[in-house]
Amino acid sequence: MRVFVTVGSTKFDALVQAALSPSVIIALKQKGYTEVVVQCGNSQIDGFDLVVTPAGWRSEQEGTKITVWRFKPTLEEDFNEADLIISHAGSGTILDVLRKGKPLIVIPNPTLADNHQEELAHALSSLGHLKASTTSALAEAIVNLDVSSLSPFPAFDGSRFRQLLDEEMGFAP
Amino acid sequence: MLLPATVLLLVLAVATLRIYSILSPRKRPPARSRQAETCSLAVFLGSGGHSSEALSLMASLDFSRYTPRTYIVSDGDPLSVEKATALELLKARTLSETLRGADSVGEYSILIIPRARRVHQNLLTTPLTALRSLLVSIYHITVSPFLPPFGSRTPVFEVLIFNGPGTCFVLCLAAFLNRFLGLPSPRMIYIESFARVKSLSLTGKLLRPIVDSFVVQWPDVLADGRRGAYYGWLV
Known part of the structure; x- marks a missing residue:
């Protein structure tokens, strides 16, 4: 099974570090995830033992295949192909992943000044739609993750905004 | 001196x-007599997550009713332009399949305005870029309805939808100027981001007293009991 790790459009050094750490790789392997793809954005990746290939940087740890790259125009395909997603807590990524019905662990970035990301992560976590964790507790979160216990995220309901605007602009229901 | x-x-x-x-x-505007009536609309795409959310809101609308549509984008944000175009293409395909509103297919335009403030921009130069952004907004919202071929009795668009960040504040000021001068102005609808769970964004706080409709997506954001409405998640 495959895990996709994404940091979004900026950088998140601590998440990339954690995702490639032996304890996380071992925890993933224990749960059956033996392929790790990391979208690292502008994060620091010096110090990892990576080999350059056309498909990104490659490496292998504990028999787990690791691929790292910085950006792609869309992550759609990577979300589709993953069995688990570990992500920064950006609201766009959260919505995209949950709407695909994929299990999600989010790590709010503690270095962001206005940390409302953390509020969103915890609110959705308490509703059971995802797991919120930290970089240091990531291995533990993976081990304790029970995918079947996550509650499905409601589908996009366009009728709410449509009704709201129709009412605002004088269109009868 | 005294005078x-x-x-x-x-x-x-x-x-x-x-x-x-x-x-x-x-x-609210009076009830429209004919269901077939149309309503011109503008939406601000503020880049990144803001744009995605704004386009989800747009995706829920009947494009044969809300036409023509204007997507307002800050300069240097080609991704939002791309996403807006993709949504229009998708909608055009579904509308033409149902053979309904085939006339309004593709009735949209993209309006680019300068950013009020760039990320990490020096605070000293911000008033200058913000002023430039405001003047361009005033040109489009306040002045352009008077230019031929338009009459001045209808606003350039009937409704303006936005969800932040910064630059949408100047658009709002331009629309507000129309009201100050007694000119037709768009109805202003602010939708706070899905990401704001417990507190408003700065743009939300600033625009809350000005807009006609202020909508949030988490109930706790309205805990202070001041104006605003919550209808559940909209995106």
Whole structure:
């Protein structure tokens, strides 16, 4: 099974570090995830033992295949192909992943000044739609993750905004 | 000496009264008699997550009713332009399949305005870029309806939808200027981001007293009991 790790459009050094750490790789392997793809954005990746290939940087740890790259125009395909997603807590990524019905662990970035990301992560976590964790507790979160216990995220309901605007602009229901 | 001071004071007093009188939310427009009537619309795409959310809101609308559509984008944001175009293509395909509203297919335009402030921009130069952004917004919202071939009795668009960040504030000010001058102005609808769970964004706080409809997506954001509405998640 495959895990996709994404940091979004900026950088998140601590998440990339954690995702490639032996304890996380071992925890993933224990749960059956033996392929790790990391979208690292502008994060620091010096110090990892990576080999350059056309498909990104490659490496292998504990028999787990690791691929790292910085950006792609869309992550759609990577979300589709993953069995688990570990992500920064950006609201766009959260919505995209949950709407695909994929299990999600989010790590709010503690270095962001206005940390409302953390509020969103915890609110959705308490509703059971995802797991919120930290970089240091990531291995533990993976081990304790029970995918079947996550509650499905409601589908996009366009009728709410449509009704709201129709009412605002004088269109009868 | 005394006369100019009195005049100035009078002008200030009248302006304050005027602003106070237009700050209260406007009544909704009268019910439209014909279901087939259309409504022109503009939406601000503020980049990144803001754009994605704004386009999800747009995706829920009937494009044969809300036409023509204007996507307002800050300069240097090709991704939002791309996403807006993709949504229009998708909608055009579904509309033409149902053979309904085939006329309004593709009736949209993209309006690019300069950013009020770039990320990490020096605070000293911000007033200059913000002013430039405001002037361009005023040109499009306040001045352009008077230019041929338009008549001045309809606003350039009937409704303006936005969800932040920064640059949408100047658009809102331009629309507000129309009200101050008694000109037709778009109905302003602010939708706070899905990401704001417990507190409003800075843009939300600033625009809350000005807009006609202020909508949030998590109930706790309205805990202070001031104006705003919550209808569940919209995106």
